[in-house]
Amino acid sequence: MRTVDAQLRLLVRHELRLRLRAVAWRSLAGVLALLGVAFVLMHLFAWSICRELPRSAPSSAEAQVALGIAVLLAMSGMLLLAMNAWVEALFSRGDLDLLLSAPLRPAKVLAARTLAVATSILGLLSFVVLPFANMGVVTGRFWLAGLFVSLPIGALLATAVALLVALFVVRALGTRRARLILQVLGAVFGVGFYFASQSFAKVLPTLYSQDTVMPVASVVGAALTAFIRADPLALLVALLLTAAIAWLAWVRLERQLVDAVQPAASTGKRKSGSLQQGTAFKAGLWSATLRKEARCIRRDPLLLSQLTLPLIYLTPAAWSLLQAERSAASLPLLAGMLVLFAGSLAMTLCSLVLNMDEAPELAYANGQSLLALILNKAAAASTLAFVPGAALACLMAWRIAPMLLFALPFVAIGVAIAALLVAANVTVRPRDGFAKRKRSLGLDVSFVIFTLLMLTSGAAGAAMTAYWPVGIVLAALALAFPLKEIGAIRALRSPAQLWREAS
Amino acid sequence: MEPQVHPVLHCANLHKHYSTPAVQGLSFSIAPGEFYALLGPNGAGKTTTLRIIAGLLQADLGTVRIAGIDLLEHPEDARMHLAYLADEPAIYPKLTPIEYLEFIGALWKMDPAQSLERAVELLDLLGLAEHTNQRCEEFSRGMKQKLALAGALLHQPALLMLDEPLTGLDAHAARLVKDLLRKHVQSGGSVLLTTHILEVAERLADRIGIISRGQLISEGTLAELRSRAGSAEATLEDLFLRLTVG
Numbered sequence: 001m002r003t004v005d006a007q008l009r010l011l012v013r014h015e016l017r018l019r020l021r022a023v024a025w026r027s028l029a030g031v032l033a034l035l036g037v038a039f040v041l042m043h044l045f046a047w048s049i050c051r052e053l054p055r056s057a058p059s060s061a062e063a064q065v066a067l068g069i070a071v072l073l074a075m076s077g078m079l080l081l082a083m084n085a086w087v088e089a090l091f092s093r094g095d096l097d098l099l100l101s102a103p104l105r106p107a108k109v110l111a112a113r114t115l116a117v118a119t120s121i122l123g124l125l126s127f128v129v130l131p132f133a134n135m136g137v138v139t140g141r142f143w144l145a146g147l148f149v150s151l152p153i154g155a156l157l158a159t160a161v162a163l164l165v166a167l168f169v170v171r172a173l174g175t176r177r178a179r180l181i182l183q184v185l186g187a188v189f190g191v192g193f194y195f196a197s198q199s200f201a202k203v204l205p206t207l208y209s210q211d212t213v214m215p216v217a218s219v220v221g222a223a224l225t226a227f228i229r230a231d232p233l234a235l236l237v238a239l240l241l242t243a244a245i246a247w248l249a250w251v252r253l254e255r256q257l258v259d260a261v262q263p264a265a266s267t268g269k270r271k272s273g274s275l276q277q278g279t280a281f282k283a284g285l286w287s288a289t290l291r292k293e294a295r296c297i298r299r300d301p302l303l304l305s306q307l308t309l310p311l312i313y314l315t316p317a318a319w320s321l322l323q324a325e326r327s328a329a330s331l332p333l334l335a336g337m338l339v340l341f342a343g344s345l346a347m348t349l350c351s352l353v354l355n356m357d358e359a360p361e362l363a364y365a366n367g368q369s370l371l372a373l374i375l376n377k378a379a380a381a382s383t384l385a386f387v388p389g390a391a392l393a394c395l396m397a398w399r400i401a402p403m404l405l406f407a408l409p410f411v412a413i414g415v416a417i418a419a420l421l422v423a424a425n426v427t428v429r430p431r432d433g434f435a436k437r438k439r440s441l442g443l444d445v446s447f448v449i450f451t452l453l454m455l456t457s458g459a460a461g462a463a464m465t466a467y468w469p470v471g472i473v474l475a476a477l478a479l480a481f482p483l484k485e486i487g488a489i490r491a492l493r494s495p496a497q498l499w500r501e502a503s
Numbered sequence: 504m505e506p507q508v509h510p511v512l513h514c515a516n517l518h519k520h521y522s523t524p525a526v527q528g529l530s531f532s533i534a535p536g537e538f539y540a541l542l543g544p545n546g547a548g549k550t551t552t553l554r555i556i557a558g559l560l561q562a563d564l565g566t567v568r569i570a571g572i573d574l575l576e577h578p579e580d581a582r583m584h585l586a587y588l589a590d591e592p593a594i595y596p597k598l599t600p601i602e603y604l605e606f607i608g609a610l611w612k613m614d615p616a617q618s619l620e621r622a623v624e625l626l627d628l629l630g631l632a633e634h635t636n637q638r639c640e641e642f643s644r645g646m647k648q649k650l651a652l653a654g655a656l657l658h659q660p661a662l663l664m665l666d667e668p669l670t671g672l673d674a675h676a677a678r679l680v681k682d683l684l685r686k687h688v689q690s691g692g693s694v695l696l697t698t699h700i701l702e703v704a705e706r707l708a709d710r711i712g713i714i715s716r717g718q719l720i721s722e723g724t725l726a727e728l729r730s731r732a733g734s735a736e737a738t739l740e741d742l743f744l745r746l747t748v749g
Binding site for chain 1: 582597
């Protein structure tokens, strides 16, 4: 028994060490300082919210329903994080061959990964939730101290549910499709989270007036409020639920984990067909590059998911704007949204085409000069990036016909900026594997740009209202991101430098 | 009465079916201290067979016994005697070689001090001693391959299974690996190896099994294979092509 515990401890320690080293890739002191500043700012934000909350736990049905919805939102956020963490743990690391051929039960590997995923989720959420618990105590709202206990249990529950979903998807669809589906599911949870948070204020009054729904909602709300207050019975129920789901996943489905690591060859081969007319590559580097990139992206589900995920995340914001009344401000906002859509696609496409390649060695070693190759890749990227951007604008024309002409130049500008930013960091890297793609500087830059846009607009909006601490937090984050990233953005390099780097 | 000596590996009537049959009624045994080469064309079922023996795939039918222990009934006990080196082994990029080997040692329940001592010895043997404090992310493919081999040899397994272990190695490193495998066999361990480099099988293997479309079509020493083919001078390449083509 002692050996069993030792192995579990070993695996958990190993998981956490890998996660920590993967995150702390820059100066640890710098990261800690940045996190420290942000944590202090989060406390300031939490303090401004906590002051508005009642001193004792809410007891009215309405308040409990509102709090219950907030808990559900937090849980869906945990689920989103857990799904992404499981995609990484099950598919990206590639060490299951080693672990499952060792004298260990697969259930133990799953248990260790569950604990590690729960710990990492807890770490991330503690950053957001703990300030509320701390400020609850400081401002005399002691019922919020229950979060100290309910948060880790909630993280465990979300991790177990996400594992169960992951294993069922693996079982139903096979390993290769499972990774894609899990990522999409994660994004869908994210979209749900956004919709719920956006319609929070709208839904509550409607819900309160529903005589048939309200009794059920108030019972659920009371149960979830009890969970926040760390009521022993609520915590016990949550723990039992976690244990039941974990047991089902670890013990009943452990065989699926073993099967999940079978080689991708088992998923069946595409039937070979006769060469069709019109599929041959035409002469000319630009044409050949364009066709090759379009085909490689179209036929790779992972690349497609990488392209479409930003769209899934941006869809809710566009939906909210379309739902809004046609005020003077809504059209410019919608135009801004189109730019974001197009920019997102353009950034990702340009980054994929310019910075990454299935065969970087071939790209460097063929008969063409490297400069010609990169210029043609840039032309192909711009073509590929502009088409979906323009198509999006046309698709939305039914609603925004008057401002289509106004938006299209923005789309073009978005594409141009994207191409420029990515070109400034061009290095042909291997296209295989999410881990390598994640490191792509182009995507890093696109992330910074979008984060900055969101944070700056949020900060400006909040600054004009009574919630000025929110504005301060957002503005601080808006400043912190470029500071963090500035070291990573490198100057344009010559083909000779690129060649030296590649070799 | 002499104690009963189990074969280190005994596979009986293994079947595995994906969309097409991958392994069909495969049976073979490996004795302690034997070097066995499993050869076959691409897609013949070699990797599937190795993964079934490693417990990474479940056979649809058939049994696997490692050192006399049934893999399905006592998987952990059976795998204690086993090491499997995949064709693209996983190395943790953020760990140093020593950390990686210590982790492997702990997985196989080795004494930490003994594990460290053996890790240092293997890294020295494989020419990685000067890189012990470097993270594996800085390693070349060949260095990673050598480190993975060190991991497989760390607990001195009764059966060492290697899937194309010489891929990506230079001549010097390939010689080093072959010497280590020979040494492992001389010390009483067994080796099951798949390779496309027939010369390696010809020089190192005590017995050779040739599979095609999931079935064992011929098995024996090189001399036995030659005598069955009726050609005393034939190379393994000649025999392999004669058996697998057409």
